[in-house]
Amino acid sequence: MTFDYPLITALARLLIFPGLLFAIPAAWFFLWVERKAVALMQGRIGPPFMQPFYDFVKMMGKTTPQRPGAAGVLMRMWPLLAMASAAGAVGLLPVLPSQGGFQGDLILLLALLEVPSMCIIAAGFSSRSIFAEIGSAREAILSVSYNVVFLLAIISIAAAQNTFSLGALAALPHTPLRWLGILALIVCLPAKLHLNPFSLPNAEQEIYAGPMTEYVGAELAMWELSHGLEWIAATGLIAALIVPSIATWWIAALVFVGIIFAIVLLLSVVASATARLAIDSSVRFYWQCTLLFAGLAAVIAIATPVLARLKP
Amino acid sequence: MCTCRSKSPWLFHMNSGSCNGCDIELIAALSPRYDAEQLGVLLKTSPRHADILCVTGPVTAKAVGAVKTVYDQIPGPKAVIAIGSCPATTNVFIDSRTLDGPLEKHIPVDVFVPGCPPRPDAIIQGVAKAAEILAERAAKGQPAAKLPVIVGDACGEPCSRAASEGQQ
Numbered sequence A: 001m002t003f004d005y006p007l008i009t010a011l012a013r014l015l016i017f018p019g020l021l022f023a024i025p026a027a028w029f030f031l032w033v034e035r036k037a038v039a040l041m042q043g044r045i046g047p048p049f050m051q052p053f054y055d056f057v058k059m060m061g062k063t064t065p066q067r068p069g070a071a072g073v074l075m076r077m078w079p080l081l082a083m084a085s086a087a088g089a090v091g092l093l094p095v096l097p098s099q100g101g102f103q104g105d106l107i108l109l110l111a112l113l114e115v116p117s118m119c120i121i122a123a124g125f126s127s128r129s130i131f132a133e134i135g136s137a138r139e140a141i142l143s144v145s146y147n148v149v150f151l152l153a154i155i156s157i158a159a160a161q162n163t164f165s166l167g168a169l170a171a172l173p174h175t176p177l178r179w180l181g182i183l184a185l186i187v188c189l190p191a192k193l194h195l196n197p198f199s200l201p202n203a204e205q206e207i208y209a210g211p212m213t214e215y216v217g218a219e220l221a222m223w224e225l226s227h228g229l230e231w232i233a234a235t236g237l238i239a240a241l242i243v244p245s246i247a248t249w250w251i252a253a254l255v256f257v258g259i260i261f262a263i264v265l266l267l268s269v270v271a272s273a274t275a276r277l278a279i280d281s282s283v284r285f286y287w288q289c290t291l292l293f294a295g296l297a298a299v300i301a302i303a304t305p306v307l308a309r310l311k312p
Numbered sequence B: 001m002c003t004c005r006s007k008s009p010w011l012f013h014m015n016s017g018s019c020n021g022c023d024i025e026l027i028a029a030l031s032p033r034y035d036a037e038q039l040g041v042l043l044k045t046s047p048r049h050a051d052i053l054c055v056t057g058p059v060t061a062k063a064v065g066a067v068k069t070v071y072d073q074i075p076g077p078k079a080v081i082a083i084g085s086c087p088a089t090t091n092v093f094i095d096s097r098t099l100d101g102p103l104e105k106h107i108p109v110d111v112f113v114p115g116c117p118p119r120p121d122a123i124i125q126g127v128a129k130a131a132e133i134l135a136e137r138a139a140k141g142q143p144a145a146k147l148p149v150i151v152g153d154a155c156g157e158p159c160s161r162a163a164s165e166g167q168q
Helices: A006-015 A020-041 A051-060 A069-092 A106-127 A130-160 A166-171 A176-192 A217-242 A249-273 A279-310 B002-007 B021-030 B061-073 B085-089 B120-140 B160-167
Strands: B010-015 B052-056 B079-083 B111-113
Touching: A006 A020, A006 A069, A020 A051, A020 A069, A020 A217, A020 A249, A051 A217, A051 B002, A069 A106, A069 A217, A106 A130, A106 A166, A106 A217, A130 A176, A130 A279, A166 A217, A176 A217, A176 A249, A176 A279, A217 A249, B002 B120, B010 B021, B010 B061, B021 B052, B021 B079, B021 B120, B052 B061, B052 B085, B052 B120, B079 B085, B079 B120, B111 B120
Parallel strands: B010 B052, B052 B079, B079 B111
Antiparallel strands: none
């Protein structure tokens, strides 16, 4: 389906699908799916369908203490920034094949996906709570460890197909190397989304609520929303890489949501079946076990075209 | 907003010198057998995130400051549940020189769940009641001045499970 008005297409993608109008209810829905899946794994019934919405509205109605000075401004700013960039990342996802408008770029998407994580680190330190600082330090270490693998996987996918454009990547045929890259991306997701076994930064009970310890009411609601949008953006990126380009827009949208649903279920099941790892084990997992494969994939991806060119 | 408040009660658990009996029962209320998350209940780890403060224990002299600080840190609208007989009356520790209880001396209590320890279903009943009070109070825009509510099987109003197990 193609439109002749690139600006309208771009706006529709940012605001309607897969942008804000779709992404915010979808974020609540997938937060519910995660909680429900964990509950079912534990033999519970779990929260009602509207629970994330109730939580959000309730948090918006809580009173927030007065925080004078720069720290207060910063503490209001970080959750908004995280939410905005996660929403921007969702808006870039190439779900519907479109000709006009702003074509999604993989590098921009990665940058936007990384912003919420950095906001969390900064937020923890600007709240000046000792538990938040520990959480932020852990988030920083974890971010350094999984991002090497994450970026290598993305680079291998992009280099193998010679493009950084998301739309083009989604349209190109699959290769075994691409599946290897997608697998590496999925391995990185629990750390990116702070799920067990890599739930170190917000380790519940252990360091209170991690970087979020001091955040109240509407700020906390924004964090929850940005976390939900991060879910959509990160799983949506993988869904976009898996899904072949489908011309009919509603089938494309359905397949996209279906694959996100499957990945969310998979991650929730893994999260409820595992215990939290210590920071050294987490870093070792990514740098020793996973990095090897991601590095191999990147080397093959870069070497293949070079070797092909050397052949007469 | 009222519906959302009553359907999403987040708890913060505070032990003010309890023997751990009530604490175990509170955790049991959140465990798979009783599954309080059906009511939207979550045990939060920071008082900043909580709506309802659950206090166990008879409030020892050393815990008074902590109880007041934690109560002040919870953003409004908020409610307090006294879990067990200790925070309500100081129970068997009455007249002890190390205590500064009961809890009502220091912070306003909305719901008492008596029992030593109370059953998890009584605690869930108390949480549900506190969530209602919370939503009602927020709607009226002022602290409730009425008498605190007492729930649970220790007050002559048996919960369904307690009643059915009593018959066996």
